[in-house]
Structures are given as C-alpha cells and as structure tokens.
Amino acid sequence: MSKIVVSIIILISSLTLVAQDVMTPERLIQLGKVSAKGITQDGSNVVYSVSQYSLETDKTTRKIYQIPINGGESQEISEYSSLIKNKKLSPNGKYQIVTKDVKLKKVTGKDYYNDVPNSDVKIYDALNYRHWDTWEDGEYSHIMYQTTENDVTITYDIMPDEPFDCPQKPFGGSEDYLWNTDGSSILYVTKKSYGTDYTLSTNSDIYEYNLETKKTTNLTTNNDGYDTNPTFSKKGQLAWLQMKRDGYEADKNDIIILVDDKEVNLTASWDGTVFSYIWGEKAEKIYFVAPRGGTIQLFEIEVPSTKEHSSYPKQITNGQFDVSGIVGQSNDILVVKRRDMNHAIELYTVRLSNGEMSQLTHVNDALYDSIDLSTVEERMIKTTDGKDMLTWIIYPPNFDATKKYPTILYCKGGPQGALSQSYSFRWNFQLMAANGYIIVAPSRRGMSGFGIEWNEQISKDYGGQNMQDYLSAIDEMAKEPYVDENRLGSIGASYGGYSVFYLAGMHEGRFKSFISHDGIFNQRSMYGTTEELFFVNWDLGGPYWDKNNTAAQKSFANFNPIDNVDKWDTPILIIQGGKDYRVPIGQGLEAFQAAQLRGVKSRLLYFPQENHWVLNKNNSLVWQREFYKWLKETL
Numbered sequence: 126m127s128k129i130v131v132s133i134i135i136l137i138s139s140l141t142l143v144a145q146d147v148m149t150p151e152r153l154i155q156l157g158k159v160s161a162k163g164i165t166q167d168g169s170n171v172v173y174s175v176s177q178y179s180l181e182t183d184k185t186t187r188k189i190y191q192i193p194i195n196g197g198e199s200q201e202i203s204e205y206s207s208l209i210k211n212k213k214l215s216p217n218g219k220y221q222i223v224t225k226d227v228k229l230k231k232v233t234g235k236d237y238y239n240d241v242p243n244s245d246v247k248i249y250d251a252l253n254y255r256h257w258d259t260w261e262d263g264e265y266s267h268i269m270y271q272t273t274e275n276d277v278t279i280t281y282d283i284m285p286d287e288p289f290d291c292p293q294k295p296f297g298g299s300e301d302y303l304w305n306t307d308g309s310s311i312l313y314v315t316k317k318s319y320g321t322d323y324t325l326s327t328n329s330d331i332y333e334y335n336l337e338t339k340k341t342t343n344l345t346t347n348n349d350g351y352d353t354n355p356t357f358s359k360k361g362q363l364a365w366l367q368m369k370r371d372g373y374e375a376d377k378n379d380i381i382i383l384v385d386d387k388e389v390n391l392t393a394s395w396d397g398t399v400f401s402y403i404w405g406e407k408a409e410k411i412y413f414v415a416p417r418g419g420t421i422q423l424f425e426i427e428v429p430s431t432k433e434h435s436s437y438p439k440q441i442t443n444g445q446f447d448v449s450g451i452v453g454q455s456n457d458i459l460v461v462k463r464r465d466m467n468h469a470i471e472l473y474t475v476r477l478s479n480g481e482m483s484q485l486t487h488v489n490d491a492l493y494d495s496i497d498l499s500t501v502e503e504r505m506i507k508t509t510d511g512k513d514m515l516t517w518i519i520y521p522p523n524f525d526a527t528k529k530y531p532t533i534l535y536c537k538g539g540p541q542g543a544l545s546q547s548y549s550f551r552w553n554f555q556l557m558a559a560n561g562y563i564i565v566a567p568s569r570r571g572m573s574g575f576g577i578e579w580n581e582q583i584s585k586d587y588g589g590q591n592m593q594d595y596l597s598a599i600d601e602m603a604k605e606p607y608v609d610e611n612r613l614g615s616i617g618a619s620y621g622g623y624s625v626f627y628l629a630g631m632h633e634g635r636f637k638s639f640i641s642h643d644g645i646f647n648q649r650s651m652y653g654t655t656e657e658l659f660f661v662n663w664d665l666g667g668p669y670w671d672k673n674n675t676a677a678q679k680s681f682a683n684f685n686p687i688d689n690v691d692k693w694d695t696p697i698l699i700i701q702g703g704k705d706y707r708v709p710i711g712q713g714l715e716a717f718q719a720a721q722l723r724g725v726k727s728r729l730l731y732f733p734q735e736n737h738w739v740l741n742k743n744n745s746l747v748w749q750r751e752f753y754k755w756l757k758e759t760l
Contacts, residue, residue: 147497150556150750153556155177157469157488161452161462161472163453164194164460171452172209175488192486194485196483213299215270215304216306220336221272222270222302223270223280224268226264227265227267229263232248233262247261247262252324252658253656256657257295257736257737258704258706265284265287266297267283268283268311284313289315289316301314302314303355303356309336312333312344313331313332314353314354315330316328316329317330325658326659327371327374329351331343331344348369350369350376351378354366359404359408362408364381364411366381366399367390374657375539375580377398378399379398384430385431389434392426395437395438396577398573399415400415403451406455406456408428411425411428412424414451416543416573420445420545420546421447421546421574424438424441425441425477426438446463448475449461449462449463450462457477463482466501466554467493471489499519499522500519501520501554504518509594517544518564518566519554519555521562527607530561530562531609532602533563533756534613535566536595536616536621536625538621541571541584542572544566545574551738551739560756562756563607565599565602567597569591570586585664587684588627588683592631595624599635600635612760614640617644618700619707622642623645625641626645626716629686637696638697638760639696640698640756641716643708644712646715647687652665655709669681686716693723696755697727698727698751698752699728699730701714702737702738704736705735717729
C-alpha cells in the first residue's frame with residue numbers, strides 16, 4: 126500500500142466526529158491539495174506534492190511524491206531537484222538565476238531622516254503606493270544570475286537601478302523568466318513603467334539580456350498590451366502569450382511565435398482566449414488550455430514552418446470537467462491537472478492520439494467515496510435578448526424532485542473570466558449543495574468560453590444586460606416545482622459582490638437573502654482608492670469627473686449600487702478584508718453602514734488581515750460557518 130493511500134486513511138479516520146455522508150466545512154478545509162512539480166527528465170515519472178491542513182494540530186504538512194506516468198503506486202521522496210529540469214540553471218551549467226528584492230526608492234520616514242529610526246510614516250509622490258495587499262516600500266524584485274569562481278559566488282543584477290519588478294508582483298513566478306537555448310542570454314517579463322503610469326497600463330514586455338554585451342533588448346516593443354509566458358521549443362523557436370490592448374486585462378489572449386524573426390499569431394482567427402500553453406516535444410505543435418462553453422479544455426495547434434499560417438486549433442478533450450493546466454509531455458502522453466465541481470484537482474494523463482484521459486493521482490478519492498456527491502446539470506436558458514446562456518445547476522446530494530429546496534443565485538466575480546467546472550476551497554458549490562441548497566450559476570455576459578463578443582459585452586455595462594442575465598436564470602429556475610420561489614438568495618464576491626449590491630436595489634422582491642464579499646458598493650470611492658486604475662478605466666469607462674466621457678458618465682450615473690440603497694429591504698451579510706486594496710475596506714463599511722441606518726437586517730464579517738481572498742485556515746472555517754449560519758437565519 127502506498128504511503129499516500131495510508132495518509133488518506135488517516136485523514137478519513139480523523140473526520141469521524143463529523144457527518145460521513147456529505148461535504149462539510151471541516152472536510153473541505155482538510156482536503157489534500159495536489160501541486161504538480163513536473164515530469165522527470167527520463168519521462169518515466171511525474172513528481173507532485175500534497176499539502177494537507179490538520180484542524181486538530183492547526184498545521185499544514187507538505188509531502189513530495191513521484192508516480193509512474195503510466196500509473197501505479199506513488200512513492201514518497203525527500204527531494205526532487207535532480208529528477209526534473211532545473212529552469213534556473215543555464216543550459217551550459219555555468220550560471221544560476223536567482224531573484225532578490227533590491228531597495229531603490231525612499232519611502233519611509235527613516236529613509237529620509239536617519240535621526241528618526243522609530244518613525245512610522247510612508248511618503249509618496251506618485252500612485253502605486255500599494256498593490257493587492259502590500260504597501261510599496263521602495264524594494265523591487267530583480268532577476269540576477271550567479272556564478273562561482275575560485276570558490277567565490279559572484280552575483281550580477283540584470284536590472285540594475287530599475288524600479289521595476291521581475292517576477293512581477295503580486296503573482297509573478299518562474300513563468301516570468303528563462304534562459305535562451307544556449308545560455309547566452311536571459312529572457313524576462315516586466316512592466317517598465319513606474320508610479321502613476323504603472324497603475325494605468327497593462328503594457329508588460331519581454332526583454333532579452335545578453336550576458337556578454339550586458340545589453341537589454343525589448344523583444345515586444347510593437348505591442349501595447351500584455352506580453353507574457355515566453356518559452357522556447359527544443360528547436361530554439363520562441364513563443365509567448367499576447368494581449369493587444371493596453372489597459373484591458375481580460376483582452377483576447379493569443380499564442381505568438383517567431384518565424385524568420387517575424388511574429389505569427391497562431392490563434393488570431395480563433396474566437397477564443399488562451400489560458401496557458403506548452404511546446405510539443407517535437408516543436409511541431411503547441412498544446413494549450415482554454416475555456417470552451419462552461420468548461421476548460423485541452424487543445425492543440427500546428428506550428429507553421431513559414432509566416433503563412435493557416436492551421437486552426439483542434440480540441441483534444443471534452444467533458445464536464447476543467448483541464449486547468451498542463452504539466453508536461455512524455456511521448457504520446459500529456460500530464461494535466463483536472464477538476465470538476467465535485468472534485469478538487471488531481472493529475473491525469475491524456476493520450477494525444479485519441480484524447481483518452483486516465484486519473485494518475487488519487488489523493489482525495491477515499492474521502493469523496495465516503496460522501497454523497499452533488500448532481501451537476503448543464504442547462505441552456507434564454508436571455509432577454511434571445512440568446513442561449515449556459516447555466517450550471519448544482520443539486521443537493523440525494524436530491525428529491527418531489528420536495529422544495531431553497532435556491533441560491535451565484536454571481537461570478539471578474540467581471541470577465543470563466544464560470545467553469547472549478548473547485549474552490551471557499552466558494553464551493555459542492556458544500557453549498559450539501560447544506561441543502563440548489564445553486565444556479567449562470568454564465569452571464571462577461572464569461573469567457575462563448576466567444577469574444579460575449580466576453581467583452583460587460584465592460585462599461587455593469588448594471589445592464591448581465592443583470593438581466595442573472596434574473597433570467599433565477600426566474601427560469603423558480604418555475605421548477607422543486608424550487609421554493611419564496612426562499613431565493615443571491616451571493617457573490619468581487620464583481621459578484623457588486624452584483625449582489627446592485628441586485629439588492631432592483632430585484633423587486635425576488636430574493637430573501639444576500640451575501641456580498643469584497644464587492645464594489647460605491648463606484649466613485651472605488652475609483653478613488655483602488656490600485657490598478659487600468660481596470661476601472663477600462664470597465665467603467667474612465668474617471669467619474671470626466672464630464673465629456675459618455676461611457677464613464679453612464680457607468681457612474683446608472684450603474685452605481687449606492688444610488689439604489691433607498692430600495693434596500695432584504696437581509697444582507699457583508700464580508701470585507703482589511704488588506705484588500707483591489708476593492709478597499711471602505712466599500713464594505715459603507716454598505717454595512719447604509720444597511721444598518723436603513724434598518725435592514727445586516728451583519729458585517731470583517732477580516733483585518735485578509736486581502737481580496739480568505740487565506741488563513743482558521744479564518745476560512747469561520748467564513749464558512751458564518752456563511753451557512755446567515756443562510757439558515759434568513760433563507
């Protein structure tokens with residue numbers, strides 16, 4: 126018996142004090158989280174880690190395993206650096222890439238005045254003074270390379286004195302840098318703008334630093350939007366992902382390659398957007414994942430040998446699941462990450478010849494086998510403008526169509542993105558259904574996977590068609606005999622939280638309960654305090670003070686939830702993170718204060734140390750308990 130199976134049995138034993146038939150918050154928080162590390166260099170095994178939190182010890186353990194790529198027993202290993210390719214090591218073995226934060230700007234009081242070492246003040250002359258959940262401190266993440274000469278390690282900064290980040294903050298990682306094929310240069314991704322300009326732009330570029338000449342060249346100077354994820358094929362051909370328009374973070378994402386030093390857009394004519402990709406082993410194909418309908422699937426596209434490109438993506442997988450990422454290739458096998466609304470991520474293999482999928486890891490199988498799962502149904506619903514809208518319906522375990530169930534409309538964040546077969550460790554549909562609720566999750570305007578036009582419609586129309594899409598979905602489901610039309614709720618986070626605030630002022634008595642997490646309540650104060658201004662400039666149309674900007678004036682005048690508070694009459698739970706600088710704390714506090722002063726039953730769930738998400742395990746459990754406590758009270 127493998128060690129990982131033993132660990133799962135131990136996990137199941139530790140959960141004997143909770144219900145054994147459905148998902149619970151305690152079960153959810155203690156699931157094993159699978160993270161792929163890569164395929165071994167000989168192509169025979171897959172290396173992955175499992176992180177597991179124990180409620181009893183309040184600690185997370187992390188173990189590393191390898192498993193044969195064709196399936197079999199997993200084996201726990203102590204280290205894997207020699208098993209998979211070290212991306213940081215140059216191909217010639219002479220150099221190692223390292224990253225380090227470098228202090229370049231004065232920010233604090235003691236930076237300016239050395240006689241006040243205990244002062245607690247920050248001084249800014251431009252925007253980008255804080256980002257995501259961190260205040261700017263004058264330090265920037267830099268790419269460096271090291272070599273050892275005569276037992277002395279020498280480090281070279283390839284971005285000296287530049288106030289730019291690589292890896293990019295807050296979420297950049299190893300995808301932001303790589304060696305070229307012979308180790309003579311380093312390619313890296315960064316957005317070389319500073320201060321206020323940084324907050325207004327998405328124009329990241331791919332740069333190449335030559336180790337011999339010490340010169341840096343911008344490889345994507347002709348593109349104004351995001352250029353990300355550069356990779357080389359085994360033949361030395363460069364590819365990357367590209368969005369065209371500056372300021373639009375949800376633009377169509379295309380695969381670009383260089384052919385005879387000319388850019389070729391492989392997916393330009395394809396009505397979809399690429400999430401991630403890898404080169405095929407023979408450099409003749411590129412494999413990528415992208416939203417398709419209400420799922421995320423695996424595709425391939427041929428790589429042309431000339432600038433004349435005519436191939437079209439071919440879908441490899443199909444089913445009610447997400448292929449959420451590609452780990453790597455070994456001959457005819459791709460290793461991928463797969464999930465669905467009833468199962469957290471596990472690793473699967475895909476036969477490229479026929480698309481056949483086989484489950485490789487089984488970290489949480491024993492747990493899922495011990496509980497009753499939800500039924501997830503795909504339903505097409507007509508919108509007010511006559512279009513077909515895919516809507517996921519998640520039914521409680523052991524659903525009985527002769528009974529009536531309280532039903533919840535789920536409002537997706539983003540506002541752009543994919544409402545796919547995802548598995549969240551907070552907004553978990555399986556857990557919601559296990560608590561006795563039917564979940565209605567519409568792929569309203571703004572969701573990717575239904576063509577670029579559907580995805581883009583929501584920008585500058587926040588309170589428009591997509592709100593009608595929400596209502597179309599819940600109204601259609603309310604006709605079902607098993608839906609209790611007198612017990613309808615609406616929930617959401619981020620843009621979904623905005624949606625809840627907005628619906629609270631125009632739902633005309635449909636809903637009996639609302640939950641809004643980190644939602645936009647007052648668009649004017651949101652514009653004045655959020656950090657990535659390119660986002661609100663694009664989606665709202667611009668600043669509220671620009672009287673000549675028709676789109677902005679429409680957004681602030683017609684689609685601002687705060688303007689409809691006089692119609693609020695329904696219980697609402699408001700959740701806010703204190704370190705959320707994307708949708709800052711004032712949004713939640715303003716909403717709670719308005720609800721309280723209007724005499725609306727309301728509750729504020731405030732997490733001082735959480736950002737836009739709830740990451741602390743104890744806080745997450747409190748979030749879950751308060752979430753269902755509120756629904757039980759009000760729905």
